[in-house]
Amino acid sequence: MENKRKVATLIPYYAKDNEVFVFLQKRDSGAPLFPNHFGFFGGHLEEGENPDQTIVREIKEELDIDITGHIFNGEYDCGDWINYSYIMKVDDDFENKVTVLEGEYGKFFSQEDITKTPNLIEKDQIIVKGLYQYIENKT
Secondary structure, rough: OOOOOEEEEEEEEEOOOOOOEEEEEEOOOOOOOOOOEOEEEEOOOOOOOOOOHHHHHHHHHHOOOOOOEEEEEEEEEEOOOOEEEEEEEEEOOOOOOOOOOOOOOEEEEHHHHHHHHEEEEEEHHHHHHHHHHHHHHOO
């Protein structure tokens, strides 16, 4: 586990009419990992950072917002990397409140969309299930 890359990611979400929507990033064609795929916003831990510090920094860099109210959703072993996943409840107009500075764009996905999107990072699908479990346990 020592040699694995460590990342912190954020899943902004909202619930409407008993359905949960998650906001994902469309990675551009030049991305070093998973080009042209949908995945989470976030990035690697820098020297001396903890996952919470990383996610605050990364979201400022990628969406130009200062986040508060994010909740740790779990540590996931994704093979070559460890993902420290955070979730954050947002308004359904979140897309209009952020400026996507990395990747092509951000987009909300329903739970059904998640299962039907062929270019969604496979490990991220597993992590999204953790969000759904969290929401089910809260209701």
